Amino acid sequence: MRAVGLILAGGSSNRMKELSRKRAVCAMPVAGLYRSIDFALSAMTNSNIPTVAIFMQYNARSLQEHLSSSKWWNFGRKQGGMYLFTPMITSSSGMWYRGTADAIAQNLDFLRKCHEPYVIIASGDCVYKMDFHDVLNYHIEKQADITVVCKDLATEDPAERFGTIRMDAGGRIEEFEEKPVVAESHTVSCGIYVLRRRLLIELIETAQEEERHDFTRDILVRYRHVKKIYGFKTKEYWSNIASVEDYYKTNMDFLKPEVQQYFFRDYPPIYTKVTDQPPAKYNTGVLVQNSLVSSGCIINGTVEDSLIFKESYIGNGCYIKNSIILNDVHIGDGCTIENCIVESHGMIKAGSVYKGEGAPRIVIEESGRIDAA
Amino acid sequence: MIKKEIIAMLLAGGQGSRLGVLTSKMAKPAVSFGGKYRIIDFPLSSCINSGIDTVGVLTQYRPLKLNTHIGIGIPWDLDRNIGGVSILPPYEKMEHSEWYTGTANAIYQNMEYMESYHPSYVLILSGDHIYKMDYESMLRFHKQNKAGITIAVMPVPMEEAKRFGIMITDENKKIIDFEEKPEHPRSNLASMGIYIFDFKILKEALLAGKDVPGLDFGKHVIPYCKKNDISLYAYEFEGYWKDVGTLTSYWEANMELIDIVPEFNLYEEYWKIYTNNDIQPPQYFGKESDIERSIVGEGCEIYGKVYNSVIGRGVRIDKGTVVDHSIIMNGTVIGENCKIAKAIVDENATIGDNVVLGEGEEAENETRPDIYTDGLVTVGENSVIPRDVTIGKNVMINGRTESSDYPDGVLSSGRTLDKEGVE
Numbered sequence: 001m002r003a004v005g006l007i008l009a010g011g012s013s014n015r016m017k018e019l020s021r022k023r024a025v026c027a028m029p030v031a032g033l034y035r036s037i038d039f040a041l042s043a044m045t046n047s048n049i050p051t052v053a054i055f056m057q058y059n060a061r062s063l064q065e066h067l068s069s070s071k072w073w074n075f076g077r078k079q080g081g082m083y084l085f086t087p088m089i090t091s092s093s094g095m096w097y098r099g100t101a102d103a104i105a106q107n108l109d110f111l112r113k114c115h116e117p118y119v120i121i122a123s124g125d126c127v128y129k130m131d132f133h134d135v136l137n138y139h140i141e142k143q144a145d146i147t148v149v150c151k152d153l154a155t156e157d158p159a160e161r162f163g164t165i166r167m168d169a170g171g172r173i174e175e176f177e178e179k180p181v182v183a184e185s186h187t188v189s190c191g192i193y194v195l196r197r198r199l200l201i202e203l204i205e206t207a208q209e210e211e212r213h214d215f216t217r218d219i220l221v222r223y224r225h226v227k228k229i230y231g232f233k234t235k236e237y238w239s240n241i242a243s244v245e246d247y248y249k250t251n252m253d254f255l256k257p258e259v260q261q262y263f264f265r266d267y268p269p270i271y272t273k274v275t276d277q278p279p280a281k282y283n284t285g286v287l288v289q290n291s292l293v294s295s296g297c298i299i300n301g302t303v304e305d306s307l308i309f310k311e312s313y314i315g316n317g318c319y320i321k322n323s324i325i326l327n328d329v330h331i332g333d334g335c336t337i338e339n340c341i342v343e344s345h346g347m348i349k350a351g352s353v354y355k356g357e358g359a360p361r362i363v364i365e366e367s368g369r370i371d372a373a
Numbered sequence: 374m375i376k377k378e379i380i381a382m383l384l385a386g387g388q389g390s391r392l393g394v395l396t397s398k399m400a401k402p403a404v405s406f407g408g409k410y411r412i413i414d415f416p417l418s419s420c421i422n423s424g425i426d427t428v429g430v431l432t433q434y435r436p437l438k439l440n441t442h443i444g445i446g447i448p449w450d451l452d453r454n455i456g457g458v459s460i461l462p463p464y465e466k467m468e469h470s471e472w473y474t475g476t477a478n479a480i481y482q483n484m485e486y487m488e489s490y491h492p493s494y495v496l497i498l499s500g501d502h503i504y505k506m507d508y509e510s511m512l513r514f515h516k517q518n519k520a521g522i523t524i525a526v527m528p529v530p531m532e533e534a535k536r537f538g539i540m541i542t543d544e545n546k547k548i549i550d551f552e553e554k555p556e557h558p559r560s561n562l563a564s565m566g567i568y569i570f571d572f573k574i575l576k577e578a579l580l581a582g583k584d585v586p587g588l589d590f591g592k593h594v595i596p597y598c599k600k601n602d603i604s605l606y607a608y609e610f611e612g613y614w615k616d617v618g619t620l621t622s623y624w625e626a627n628m629e630l631i632d633i634v635p636e637f638n639l640y641e642e643y644w645k646i647y648t649n650n651d652i653q654p655p656q657y658f659g660k661e662s663d664i665e666r667s668i669v670g671e672g673c674e675i676y677g678k679v680y681n682s683v684i685g686r687g688v689r690i691d692k693g694t695v696v697d698h699s700i701i702m703n704g705t706v707i708g709e710n711c712k713i714a715k716a717i718v719d720e721n722a723t724i725g726d727n728v729v730l731g732e733g734e735e736a737e738n739e740t741r742p743d744i745y746t747d748g749l750v751t752v753g754e755n756s757v758i759p760r761d762v763t764i765g766k767n768v769m770i771n772g773r774t775e776s777s778d779y780p781d782g783v784l785s786s787g788r789t790l791d792k793e794g795v796e
Contacts, residue, residue, distance in 0.1 A: 031654070032654065032655030033654060255657075260657060265654075272653065276648070278409075278639035279409050279668040279669055279683075280656060280669050281668045282669070283633055284665050284666055288658040289662060291658050292655040292658075293655055293656050293669075295670070298640075307655070
């Protein structure tokens with residue numbers, strides 16, 4: 001595909017609460033085995049985009065640990081590759097990334113050197129599959145300046161934390177509001193944009209001169225009436241995980257057979273770093289129902305309607321319900337955990353009881369081990 | 374010049390005929406083990422964990438599965454600029470082309486491969502045992518003793534010693550004599566078929582024996598070296614080591630993995646067993662499922678009940694089905710309301726609804742009583758079993774079977790139903 005991929009993976013999110021304390025949002029574990037950036041990376045590699053740049057800043061190390069080799073996503077090729085950009089001090093700048101547009105601006109030489117005519121920009125905190133060929137074809141067909149992938153949210157889902165979009169009958173975006181106080185439209189931006197590389201360079205250069213740093217606010221919203229910006233509506237599964245509620249809900253979606261089929265079994269696959277865990281092991285007195293269990297786990301208790309991520313240990317007589325147990329958690333005998341998200345590498349003492357009321361409760365129990373993400 | 378201190382040569386060409394239908398379409402090292410692994414993963418992982426990054430894998434019998442599995446060695450970190458894993462099949466020569474006629478003959482035919490790395494030592498391995506071993510410590514032992522050849526040995530119960538090649542050593546572990554499958558063993562140190570050779574000694578011995586038919590390490594090379602006063606040492610190994618040569622021992626070794634604290638530990642963080650992970654998603658348990666004392670691979674969907682079993686990757690077990698004391702390998706699908714007891718079901722098999730496996734009294738198998746025994750039911754790779762049939766014990770089923778192959782819906786104990794190649 002004649003496009004270069006940019007993945008915006010820099011931000012923190014206070015909506016993630018304590019879960020973002022030690023990791024970037026894009027490094028959040030999803031569905032038992034993935035990290036959220038895997039979805040953007042896999043969509044790029046499955047769309048035959050050979051060159052991908054990832055912009056990161058907040059808790060970047062957590063992401064770099066996951067991206068320690070490009071080969072799992074098939075980017076380690078002579079043509080192309082996976083580039084990790086963190087802020088750096090140069091002769092002309094010593095700034096942090098002040099926003100998404102600034103992150104691109106500080107690495108504009110990379111874009112200037114590329115030869116691909118198009119750029120696909122994606123954020124790294126969404127769960128989806130997408131063939132970017134479809135989006136690019138739409139973009140070309142509409143003769144758009146910028147194409148924004150968007151999705152109609154279910155009516156019960158609040159749209160206020162997204163960019164909301166109103167389109168005309170031909171698909172051209174008439175109104176674009178970033179995180180409105182009251183959303184008038186239920187169509188939201190998926191954070192995926194297609195535009196010509198030269199146009200992007202121009203827009204970024206202008207924004208830089210005007211000291212504007214945010215891609216959405218200072219380019220998409222600002223130029224919504226000036227440039228031909230089109231919306232490409234996707235009907236497939238798409239979900240953003242950048243709040244505790246959405247993170248919990250997205251993971252729980254994976255208990256549905258149709259979601260499992262779509263992500264786990266249908267072509268193309270989602271790639272992730274291979275961790276070589278042994279098969280999951282079940283001893284006596286076990287009951288596991290409507291749950292996902294990853295490899296490397298040892299289960300001795302009851303697990304219902306939950307996701308157990310890799311390498312976790314569930315003690316005898318435990319009762320785990322409606323919960324997400326992240327990687328490498330040790331849960332002692334006789335614990336009850338309901339409606340919780342248990343942070344990775346935790347050590348839960350035998351007999352502990354944790355229950356979330358209303359919203360999922362985040363459980364962080366330091367284990368004294370080296371704190372990896 | 375390329376120089377590697379030690380390279381490994383892994384003999385993976387054997388059929389392993391006592392595993393019956395499991396090796397009808399693949400070499401023994403490619404057979405699944407412990408749910409997600411294949412037998413060859415154990416020596417390959419031990420190589421990389423011991424710091425050996427150059428491994429020649431000698432293939433001959435049915436190599437497709439093995440070739441696909443190993444690829445360029447990525448799962449074992451054996452994709453290297455220099456060295457890495459190389460598949461070494463027999464090849465045609467200007468004159469006198471031949472298959473690999475024996476273990477040492479196979480190594481002899483790959484002299485050029487070994488020479489290209491200018492190794493000081495060559496480690497000879499076979500691809501059909503389950504174990505974890507630090508070859509680096511064996512090499513240290515070899516160097517300390519200034520040995521010409523070091524043979525890994527394992528103490529076995531005295532009464533079993535007559536099934537092995539037995540090494541008789543002095544107090545310094547120097548081998549003073551050896552005997553193949555002795556009637557009255559003088560020692561209980563059994564050879565594991567793992568050797569470290571000084572490359573010069575190996576080369577000399579192989580050249581000397583190049584015209585010996587079926588040149589074999591145990592039968593020819595080691596006796597030749599002994600006769601020529603090469604110093605032979607025995608390196609004693611005390612961990613878990615299992616020969617899974619027969620269906621029964623294969624089944625038992627798998628069953629040992631589901632013990633609360635298994636003798637063979639797959640959960641060691643710093644001695645991982647690597648394998649080709651093409652399926653990685655978590656396993657899903659349905660609302661009416663049940664499971665106890667089992668290990669389950671990635672991407673399985675369990676809607677039925679699983680007890681005391683080893684389940685590979687990407688297996689589906691439907692509602693109402695009970696699987697007990699069985700090995701179900703990668704990609705197999707089992708329908709609803711089946712009863713599967715003491716079965717070995719090979720990869721990508723399909724079993725219809727209401728099938729019963731392993732029912733009734735035992736009877737001797739009609740074709741291979743020596744292989745299909747101990748009440749096991751064995752189902753070959755890609756086999757199909759239609760719905761509503763009941764199958765006895767010591768049975769072997771292979772190929773796409775249909776209802777008409779089961780008169781009155783029954784296949785009694787001891788029967789062999791092989792429809793391989795029948796369309």
